[in-house]
Amino acid sequence: MRETPRFVFASDSLKGTLGSEDAARLLEGAARRYFPGCACSFVPIADGGEGTVSALVAACGGELRRARVSDPLGRPVDAAYGVLPGNRAVIEMAAASGLPLLAPGERNPLLATTYGTGELIRAALDGGARDVTLAIGGSATNDGGAGCMRALGARFLDEDGRELPGRGADLARVASIDLSGLDPRVARAEFHLMCDVDNPLVGPLGASVVYGPQKGATPAMVSELDAGMRGYARALAATFGRDFDVPGAGAAGGLGAAAMAFLGARAQGGAERVLELVGFDGLLEGADLCVTGEGHFDGQTARGKVVSAVAAACERAGVPCVAVVGGMSAGVAGVPGLAALVPAAIDAMPLEEALGRAEELYALAAERLFSLLALGARLG
Structure with missing residues (x-):
């Protein structure tokens, strides 16, 4: 030395x-x-969990911004996200759709939605972000990310063509997905998914079975959610021409699958993505x-x-x-x-x-x- x-x-x-x-x-x-x-x-x-936005803002010389969005039950809540140099944004979904936002008696993934997370993404795009990183730990939701994508303009329709709100209970009723209103800025931005789990979308290792009970789901709810997620997976495959029941798709109650499908997000480990954003390799020189x-x-x-x-x-x-x-x-x-x-x-x-x-x-x-x-x- x-x-x-x-x-x-x-x-x-x-x-x-x-x-x-x-x-x-x-x-x-x-x-x-x-x-x-x-x-x-x-x-x-940080590793992509709580505190990731604060760590990245401090490390990169960014700033925190706040937006009024919807909590998992649709109530207004103030949520912060990070803006980093180079038109980059970092969002913790838990700020809008996290389990701590609900009292224990309110936890019900059949009723919860990621709509507020979509509103945070929209706020970041409004602010000029062209590179968006989503940290998706700590969710209260099991809606397959439908609520999030609905906030960005996608429409989830039942067999009669009626639009669904995008909650866990709506998954079984999704017959088709209309992308005509999807925010065009999504296609011009690059999305990254901080994801440290490899759970698929459905089945014994899927989002509903593994994580549903942590979010308040009873055994009967778990069965309903997993069955609904199977139908939702078929709708995703029919819309995008590929199967999204892949490792990591079950993260955050299926938001992983939606981010991959609608946003073209690239999934990587949370800590790995943080090191990339702070330019860690250069710091080691x-x-x-x-x-x-x-x-x-x-x-x-x-x-x-x-x-x-x-x-x-x-x-x-x-x-x-x-x-x-x-x-x-x-x-x-x-x-x-x-x-x-x-x-x-x-x-x-x-x-x-x-x-x-x-x-x-x-x-x-x-x-x-x-x-x-x-x-x-x-x-x-």
């Missing part, structure tokens, strides 16, 4: 305790104590080490989470990568490209205590990391 090394800090937030900026501040403090002349670069990273991290390192880490995506990018760039994490599960296999793992927890303690001492424990982990790096540098 050079006498004045360059470090890149690219951690996810440690949910409920430390933000990405907090982690970077603690890492930089430890780095400068052991490498006084070092250069430090920081970029906030000339770096001696990258430090990443997350709240808990477990079996899900390798499935598209921030640590695995950052480690893979570092491996491609030939930059060593280590992770400082809040905690880790026993017996979890490593992640390709990750040289070392440093857990912040140093003793057996109740979770509440560990969360309450998160900053102290993380600072100590940063000290351990950079003291060992300094020792290794002295040893040659």
Whole structure:
């Protein structure tokens, strides 16, 4: 390592305790104590879930904009989306169509719609966006994305030619789809789908069966929704000339399928897309080490989470990568490209205590990391 090394800090937030900026501040403090002349670069990273828009706005020098849209039950709600340089927009569907917008007793995917997400897309297009990224985690809906596309001008018709509102309960009644009113700006924009699941549209691994119960669906509702989704899938295939019951189509209650069909969206992992948007490969140029991290390192880490995506990018760039994490599960296999793992927890303690001492424990982990790096540098 050079006498004045360059470090890149690219951690996810440690949910409920430390933000990405907090982690970077603690890492930089430890780095400068052991490498006084070092250069430090920081970029906030997210995995496509909650906080993705905020992380990208901060990383790219963008801005938050607000729009009055519909919640999953059609009530007005203020939702924010991100505008990035280069006519790019980032939308978290949960801001308009998310489960937290509903009280537990209101959760019913037969009645919920993604119409508000379509209104957010329309607002972004109104603002001049020509590149739109959709983060589709946390939905309250199982409408196949019909509500979203209806807000963009598509019409879903029953066998008598009457337009349907685009809720989960309407899926079984979709006989045809009219694209004549689809917003022409859709064809002129490029759409990206942050998608970390590979569920198909229908069947035992499909949107309704796997995710419907989380959104308030009873077993009877699940059967109704899955049967309706099968009919909807046939209508999509008849309209677009191809089958959309493919991996990832079942994401967000079928919004994945609609985004692929109506918007021509390209699906990729959330963290992978975030790294692309922030220009992470360029940030790694000339770096001696990258430090990443997350709240808990477990079996899900390798499935598209921030640590695995950052480690893979570092491996491609030939930059060593280590992770400082809040905690880790026993017996979890490593992640390709990750040289070392440093857990912040140093003793057996109740979770509440560990969360309450998160900053102290993380600072100590940063000290351990950079003291060992300094020792290794002295040893040659």
